[in-house]
Amino acid sequence: MALSKIDEAIQHAPTVIDSYEVAIHIHLKWMEVFLFMNKNLDGHEAGDLVAAASLADEARCMDLADRYINSESVKRMWLWQKKTAALFTKEGDQHNNLHDMQCMWYELASGESYTRQGYLGQALKKFLAVEKHYADITEDQFDFHSYCLRKMTLRAYVEMLKFQDRLHSHSYFHKAAAGAIRCYLQLYDSPLNSPAEEEDHTLKTHQKKKMKKQRKAERAKKEADEKNEESSASGTSKSGKRHVKPVDPDPYGERLLKTEDPLSEATKYLKLLLKNSPDSLETHLLSFEVNMRKQKILLAFQAVKQLLRLDAEYPDSHRCLIKFFHKVGSMPAPATDAEKLVWSVLEAERPSISQFQEKTLSEANEIFLCKHQDSLMHRVVVAEMLYILDPTKKLEAVKLIEDSSNIVELTNAALGPIMTWKLKDCIAVHQLLEKVLVDQDAALRWKVRCAEYFPYSTYFEGSRSSAVNNLFNNQEGKTPVNGDTSDPEISQSTIPIISN
Template identity: 35%
Template sequence: MPTSQPLPPKEKNLFNRILKCYEQKQYRNGLKFAKQILSNPKFSEHGETLAMKGLTLNCTGKKEEAYELVKRGLKNDLKSHVCWHVYGLLQRSDKKYDEAIKCYRNALRWDKDNLHILRDLSMLQVHMRDLEGYRETRYKLLQLKPGQRASWIGYAISNHLLKDYTVAFKVLEEFGKTQQSQDAPYELGELLLYQNNVLREAENYQEALNHLEENKSKIVDKQFWLETKADLLLSLGKETEAEKIITDLLYRNPENHRYYQQLEAVLKPENEEERLQVYESVARVFPKADSPQLLPLTFTTGEKFKQLVDKLMRHQLKRGVPPLYTSLKPLYKDPAKVKVIEGLMEGYIENLEKSSKFAESDTTDEPPTTLLWARFYMAQHFDALKQHEKALNIIEQSLEHTPTLIELHAMKAKILKHLGDTAGAMASMDEAQSLDTADRFINCKCASYMIRNGMISEAEETASKFTRENVSVEEYLREMQCMWYEIECATSYAKSGQYGNALKKCHEVDRHFTEIIEDQFDFHQYCMRKMTLRAYVKMLKLEDSLRSHSFYFQAARIAIQVYLHLHDEPYKAGGGVTNDQDATMSSAELKKLRNKQRRQERKKAAAEEKRKQEQEKSGKRSRQQQQKNQKNEDEADAKKDVEFDPEKLASVADPLEQATKFLVPLQLHCSKRFDTHLFAFQIAERRGKLLVMLRSLLRCDELADAGDRAELHVCKVRFAKKVRDANGVASAVSDVISQFMPKLFGDVEIENFNLKFLEESKKSLLHLFAGCRSMHHLDNGRKEQATDMLLRYDDGPDNIPTLQTCEAILDSLKQKEFGELAEATMLQIREKFRAWHPRACVFAAAPEPVEEEPVLNGIDEHSNETQESGDSAVKTSKPHRKSEVSDQKNNNNNHSAETSALIENHCSHGD
């Protein structure tokens, strides 16, 4: 040992006990031993002991003290591998991985064959995906310690990850020879399957098949063995043998759709009838299996389809299977099938109402629940076809008969949501929730509907029925990484202009992903020990593309949009509301909002206080238990991260940099999504990077669907204008741009390019609006013309714009897309939208002013109705006040009732 401060035997012994205590997580005892050594004046500056004391303290959450001690220890004994190793471990626990690797390397300089250090180094390397370095370290470990399992496995994995399959296979083969199946049969089986995996990835199918056969008796996971064999036989074209295996598999589980695909691949049916026979033969053996009944619906047509779907629907309605619609949903891509289903279902309902039978010719009577489920299906059916009013009618009708069925209330809420009536939807979901407060699913749904209606504190209250006591809901859900909740909150905050809070939620989601990636660290060693290598390698691959998850995409979308907004209109501190909003808000409203905020804050403070008190109480009650939990708590403290501060987040100096941070993972993992490149364009536009704009534009162009074309057009025009207006562009850059211009625009001037687009967009408000925006962008003076075009939009029955389109347009007008608009114009536009979507809360006029508001001020209110509708919803949050909601709504809608009736007619005819 190269340490400069050797200890005498007694102290040496104590020191070894510190090490042991650290390994076994007995931190208190470890500290005791450290104290024993350090209290001896001769060794009070002993480097290694100081370092170990620091490391142990770090595990009990005392980070600063730990750093101080470890650094002091290192200073006292720079030649000690222990001190360097400890410093590395400390840095690692602080997630400074690069620093940690450097420390390990220093430690190895003093003790180059130290197994502990090499092992820790290798784990960091695989964690950071330095695969070459990982292989090198594992090679060394294998040379030094061939007697250990982990040495072999680690070296094999490192080669596998580098796609060096031959070496990986040989190492595993050698290692396998030392393993006896009677010791740990499952582990050996896993090892063999992992080895087989390596062969298959190397596309050595024949060899893999032989290997599989040879080791059949040793492999415990029989199902996976069969599945692998079937895959291999199919890859090798041995269909007759494959058929036998697939049949075996179907006997094990007739509900696995993949087996059916494979069976079809083997049997190669030539037409619909033969294909159907495949499934019928399985159905004969397993008459109760759903899959052989359900899957043929996807490929049969005409009479045959009708016959099959008729049988299935009757059966499931009779049994009262609520998710029947979910099973049939994939068929809704085919309008002909939708028609058949609708016809059959209408027939059932008519007959069931008349005579409690599916068809008049039937002999048996159906129970009344059959009719109920048939209606429930019909409501889902019409909702899917966007005939929401019809769906709502059916649900109302069913609720009259069965007012206590949760599914009906939940469905009603969903339909109302689709109609834009967020307040009504919330009320219905709350009703559903109140019918079974022990149902967590419905509780979550209710919370989510409350957030959508802008009532986050109420949502917290609802969610609190299922969260742990003594912990605030927000904190608990964050700890549980409950991302849907955080994303809903972020959406709601962003909508109401509380950008700091929105960003806070987005960053929390982002942090969950970071945490998940960091959590893999513990498994590098664990999986090797437990021999769960297949799962381990799968996990590594999953972690590599973790941020392709849709939760990340949603959070990133909100964050990027908010940051772009903050770039355009920097946040001004004060009250959590931007000054921009203050300006458009009447003083009374502002007061109301401020009051509301203050109320919320007070409520929060009170809740916090209560929580603390409770904690103290329970603390006294169970001191003992607390002591037992001390260790866990210590660790929890150590892990607790700094909270994000909304105020700070909203007032960042470099919003575009921040937006880019969210964009990078999207570009890496979601490069096939239009929005990814749209965001890239929008960021580049603000940074004035023409070529990045061009690059993003080209990607957008490749990926855009019909709806995306609208936004794409706006981007194109903005790009062309920017190019035209740009000065001092490097010649290389303009060279590149001119190469691509014809591809994007043909030979037309931008103005004409836009005129042509406007001409083609008469039948879609979404595209028309894009054209108007472009026109206004090219010439600021044409805002009257732009709004005029919007107002003159031809609302034929087939061209009614969706709720989302209208909402987006209204939002963008409020964000001053066309600059300041006359209040009368805004009102007109909103009226027009309301005629199309009479139930939507966002377009509803504000309720009659209650406080000191003069009536004339009413117009002013319209310009920020989101706030208002939020307020009106507050008043009606309790379900028992539901009648009030509808009354109010009726009042609001009275003058547009005629129009809405007309629209409804259109809707139903249109479909």
């Protein structure tokens, strides 16, 4: 209904950019970015990223001097993993220009896009670039100390000190640190050990691009050389020395991928999150994942306790709780004094957990299900834990998921029934059925079912999505589905200059 109304508005006044912006948000409104360990997905509740990107680009072309519309278009293109345009950067190396301007929202969107595509080296470069911005902000404060004392601007000085105290609690830093930790976890779970794997990864990142776009690269190089020769006179200082821009020795992040201990690198950023974002569920979820891989039992248990403190009924809190004690139960008996001390702490703390009042893990899992019968994600977590605790109950776990019902949350005479399921949750369920429970038939049945609930979703190939309607037939001759593309050039963060 919302789409039909905004279409009427666009037909009535096709040159009003605000109408296109509303249409963009309708296509993107109902879904938030879904990033889950080793299952990185992205999209919005309507699920039609292609249509949203098309509308954003159409609105951008209406007013090429509007920075806000250009930024919105870039964001939507990143979600669709499409080429983006930079209208307000200097000609030449746009990536360095954006880095010098500390355009962190762009670097975060770029890093998340690279992560979804599996380019972990380039994703790490973007996330660590954001981290470097905050390090630069911390260093820049020292110029402000003497200035404030000299000018006696004590109120501004106190505000600056407070700002520095909470600097790393900013949402951009949290996203960058969390993204870097996830990349390091993926790198730890799937290391590039063999020379063949490293060669394949290198081929994936830049060799294919060079093979397909060699002529284009040579032409761009010639143009860049000509511009450098023209600007050589203006690039000299008063002393006659030329300002030479530093060359990035690792443009594809290959050195970052060759780190010997990814978990130690992840721990550095995890400590900052624990210090500056202690009330975030995501912080303690990452802490649990890192410390379980490092075999730091007490630190992982501390993360579980923090999750229970923040929200004991949260699905991931229950998942971490069951996985932790299932892992501890499968470990061999303690042999050293240190191990015995750890086990004594766990035995003393377990009775204090309300979920385990003289109950087994399976009983606690069933009680959790009884409390949240009508919630899709709670049922999914219970099914996943049922399979982990007893792999022979795979069919029972699948049935538990498929028996979930998309109940009506609210009935309104004007709006009609409103369902409770969200697209990001349904995508997560599909990934679980396909990759964890490894039941392709169940995954297909789930996809067909969700295509009816989300007809605009390109992931489920809904009947009204761009995957079916092929809205972008005039670009590259085919429409990427689920954000995937067969052309590596499309997936790269190429930023062609578009002039007025």
